Amino acid sequence: IPSVSNIVPESCLLIVVGLLVGGLIKGVGEKPPILKSDIFFLFLLPPIILDAGYFLPLRPFTENLGTILIFAVVGTLWNAFFLGGLMYAVCQLGGPGLNHIGLLANLLFGSIISAVDPVAVLAVFEEIHINELLHILVFGESLLNDAVTVVLYHLFEEFANFEQITILDIILGFLSFFVVSLGGVLVGVIYGVIAAFTSRFTSHIRVIEPLFVFLYSYMAYLSAELFHLSGIMALIAAGVVMRPYVEANISHKSHTTIKYFLKMWSSVSETLIFIFLGVSTVAGHHYWNWTFVISTLFFCLIARVLGVLVLTWFINKFRIVKLTPKDQFIIAYGGLRGAIAFSLGYLLDYEHFSMRDMFLTAIITVIFFTVFVQGMTIRPLVDLLAVKKKQETKRSINEEIHTQFLDHLLTGIEDICGHYGHHHWKDKLNRFNKKYVKKCLIAGERSKEPQLIAFYHKMEMKQAIELVESGGIGKIPSAVSTVSIQNINPQTLPLERVLPALSKDKEEEIRKILRTNLQKTRQRLRSYNRHTLVADPYEEAWNQMLLRRQKARQLEQKMNNYLTVPAHRVDSPTMSRARIGSDPLAYEPKEDSENLPIITIDPASPQSPESVDLMSEEPKGCSGLPPSPEEDEEGLVMRVKEPSSPGTDDVFTPGTGDSPSNQRMLRCLSDPGPRPEPEEGEPFIPKGQ
Amino acid sequence: WGQAQMGVPRVPRGSASVTSLLSLAVTSEQIEHLHRRFKQLSQDQLTIRKENFDSIPDLEFNPIRGKIVHAFFDKRNLRQESDGLAEEINFEDFLTIMSYFRPIEMNMDEEQLDRFRKEKLKFLFHMYDSDHDGKITLQEYRNVVEELLSGNPHLEKESARSIADGAMMEAASICVGQMGPDQVYEGITFEDFLKMWQGIDIETKMHVRFLNVDTIAHCY
Numbered sequence: 069i070p071s072v073s074n075i076v077p078e079s080c081l082l083i084v085v086g087l088l089v090g091g092l093i094k095g096v097g098e099k100p101p102i103l104k105s106d107i108f109f110l111f112l113l114p115p116i117i118l119d120a121g122y123f124l125p126l127r128p129f130t131e132n133l134g135t136i137l138i139f140a141v142v143g144t145l146w147n148a149f150f151l152g153g154l155m156y157a158v159c160q161l162g163g164p165g166l167n168h169i170g171l172l173a174n175l176l177f178g179s180i181i182s183a184v185d186p187v188a189v190l191a192v193f194e195e196i197h198i199n200e201l202l203h204i205l206v207f208g209e210s211l212l213n214d215a216v217t218v219v220l221y222h223l224f225e226e227f228a229n230f231e232q233i234t235i236l237d238i239i240l241g242f243l244s245f246f247v248v249s250l251g252g253v254l255v256g257v258i259y260g261v262i263a264a265f266t267s268r269f270t271s272h273i274r275v276i277e278p279l280f281v282f283l284y285s286y287m288a289y290l291s292a293e294l295f296h297l298s299g300i301m302a303l304i305a306a307g308v309v310m311r312p313y314v315e316a317n318i319s320h321k322s323h324t325t326i327k328y329f330l331k332m333w334s335s336v337s338e339t340l341i342f343i344f345l346g347v348s349t350v351a352g353h354h355y356w357n358w359t360f361v362i363s364t365l366f367f368c369l370i371a372r373v374l375g376v377l378v379l380t381w382f383i384n385k386f387r388i389v390k391l392t393p394k395d396q397f398i399i400a401y402g403g404l405r406g407a408i409a410f411s412l413g414y415l416l417d418y419e420h421f422s423m424r425d426m427f428l429t430a431i432i433t434v435i436f437f438t439v440f441v442q443g444m445t446i447r448p449l450v451d452l453l454a455v456k457k458k459q460e461t462k463r464s465i466n467e468e469i470h471t472q473f474l475d476h477l478l479t480g481i482e483d484i485c486g487h488y489g490h491h492h493w494k495d496k497l498n499r500f501n502k503k504y505v506k507k508c509l510i511a512g513e514r515s516k517e518p519q520l521i522a523f524y525h526k527m528e529m530k531q532a533i534e535l536v537e538s539g540g541i542g543k544i545p546s547a548v549s550t551v552s553i554q555n556i557n558p559q560t561l562p563l564e565r566v567l568p569a570l571s572k573d574k575e576e577e578i579r580k581i582l583r584t585n586l587q588k589t590r591q592r593l594r595s596y597n598r599h600t601l602v603a604d605p606y607e608e609a610w611n612q613m614l615l616r617r618q619k620a621r622q623l624e625q626k627m628n629n630y631l632t633v634p635a636h637r638v639d640s641p642t643m644s645r646a647r648i649g650s651d652p653l654a655y656e657p658k659e660d661s662e663n664l665p666i667i668t669i670d671p672a673s674p675q676s677p678e679s680v681d682l683m684s685e686e687p688k689g690c691s692g693l694p695p696s697p698e699e700d701e702e703g704l705v706m707r708v709k710e711p712s713s714p715g716t717d718d719v720f721t722p723g724t725g726d727s728p729s730n731q732r733m734l735r736c737l738s739d740p741g742p743r744p745e746p747e748e749g750e751p752f753i754p755k756g757q
Numbered sequence: 758w759g760q761a762q763m764g765v766p767r768v769p770r771g772s773a774s775v776t777s778l779l780s781l782a783v784t785s786e787q788i789e790h791l792h793r794r795f796k797q798l799s800q801d802q803l804t805i806r807k808e809n810f811d812s813i814p815d816l817e818f819n820p821i822r823g824k825i826v827h828a829f830f831d832k833r834n835l836r837q838e839s840d841g842l843a844e845e846i847n848f849e850d851f852l853t854i855m856s857y858f859r860p861i862e863m864n865m866d867e868e869q870l871d872r873f874r875k876e877k878l879k880f881l882f883h884m885y886d887s888d889h890d891g892k893i894t895l896q897e898y899r900n901v902v903e904e905l906l907s908g909n910p911h912l913e914k915e916s917a918r919s920i921a922d923g924a925m926m927e928a929a930s931i932c933v934g935q936m937g938p939d940q941v942y943e944g945i946t947f948e949d950f951l952k953m954w955q956g957i958d959i960e961t962k963m964h965v966r967f968l969n970v971d972t973i974a975h976c977y
Contacts, residue, residue: 388861388961389961459956465924466924466931466953467957469920469924470953470957471957473881474959474962476820476821476825477821477881477884478963480816480825481855483816483819484810484813484816484825485794491965492815516909516911518906518912520906520920521906521920524916524920524923618913618915621913
């Protein structure tokens, strides 16, 4: 039995709720509030657009930019003029009630109603999960047509006051389109760069990082609106520009904060917009004129269909992946109108436009029709036409490697052909970005980090977090693969780590022990988190760990260190607890030459606990470890303590002077879990070479 | 355009094979243009050698430059029966390589599409598999990642290694699934390679726009 939410999209339900609320208020005798335009444009719209712009999937967007621009600009112009012209004809023929509406008023009306609305499109398309291409085409069009709408609206509004309109005015109007759109983008880019630059210096005050993102984006929007430039395009440009640099600079928690705040705000805004639409319908003064409204509706649909057909025929000449008739149908059908049209209509003043009420009624009717009828039927139609749906793919490291390889390959082929195509310019932009821009806008080490490494670290981080979050519960993920480094690289090269054979049972036992111990220490983990708000030791420790690992490897190559442990201690649980590396396998002693330093851990000894320092200069309690003078950082410290009582639960009792974050890190990574992580091949503590 | 009259290939030797190969894909305009480019690269000789590719300035910045040039001379890509590397290639071979990058056409049926896709993936596979043994071993994969990251001189080999190892493990788990600790995964064979590329539409991505039939030819 299909539930209501499967049939009716959320936007429709919200409008109905609005209608009910409005009706209720009116029934009580109060005057229901109407969606005022400045509240809409200043407070309700920006979060939605910022959310869309910040998380815009950039690759499909830029690949289809030409198509999107043609639909947005030419399509909207066509809609506006076609509709305006036809409505003028209708008005002339429509009898005394409509005769007085001039051409300009009709054109203005056409320009208001012709723009596809991003809020409505988002609300409906989110739920139907069509493939990425169609989604980005319709959605991109709805975002970029704002410039056209702004220009046309202001143009016709101004012209309505003029006595005469000269050719010069029209040309200026045409030019103003470029100013509005490019100016908006420029404002957005400037603010985006400033935001990225600011985020470079926030490493000490992580808490306010999200604030900068929101603040600068909003300022971009306001600045653009101030000068009658396209605020939506400014917002999108700011989000797109600042994102890669800000993401490289901010902490993981800030990233999560930004994501959830944006989603929350845009959700709230969307809900409010639709409810207000419903309330405004009840509250507003309406003037219903059958001819006008019905013909508006009819011509809107016709204009959209014709526009899409003609434009697609033109665009397909230049596209590699042609748009099929099915795609065209979805694009045409997805042209929903929404609250922007209503607010623009509301902004008209009575003096110049006496027929404002009639316009508003028609606008609301069109909005209702598109949202209800088209919104509700698009999902069964998508299923009926078997339109390709979105594929849920997980980004994998393989895909990333292949995609980059392919990019470079195609760039190379283009260079060989002597053809300056799409890939060539993209490559040039990337190089410029890497050479100059990243150095300015990204803090510290990460400015030099290539994309592949950044992606890899992100995945490692994600897996580590998942491990910590699920590690204590003892459930094994179902799609487990037991592939480990041994499966792909079984040869024992002298430079590689020695991989002795440990039977599966012992492995399993060790893992179980580690897992249960991790579970018991979960409480400790949580209590740490509650108090650390400002500093983020978990993440700091992670970054530092990565850095240290690098340096440790360097040191390792110099010193040829390795860890030897007497083999017969493998089974003792104490020993297994002491092992920090993600590899639970035991190590067999190698034949050593006299100049190879040996670090022995002897936890079972009844003496006081020895502290074993790997990679540290102070060889306290360590025999035969040559000091390394050039290394001046603390290094990884592993302390092995003999548990005083048999009932000790802790995996590691924190040593004195050891940072709690390090301990936590060590705890977290000690359980390799049954899933192979990419880092399994490269253990936490570098093993001997 | 007037200059193009000179040196336009009347009917290059073995033209039957060329035209059958590229029958639907490349127009004579584009063959002309590519011929011009070929002459420019070869400095009016009949064949190109590896050194001729050094004259392309933009190719310097490409991290996988070596592999790309190598691919032009790889006999497996040139559809010759033998193995190994050719010393020099003529215009026909040049066109053969270029034909791997032709775009998809609307009127292809399922089988043609599949063959099309396999061809392109085979080209890529040969680029990864440098020792021509039919599978991509861990060392070769590491080599690929190292080359990709070669534009960053301050990076150590370890990072490239660990990425390649992780990717290889992932590939093994996709292709073989569960593996016991004693099994060894030799390398990525072509079938495994096909599996890995399932999610990516190679037929739409791997093309050079220039070879689109309707594109306006560039003059320089």
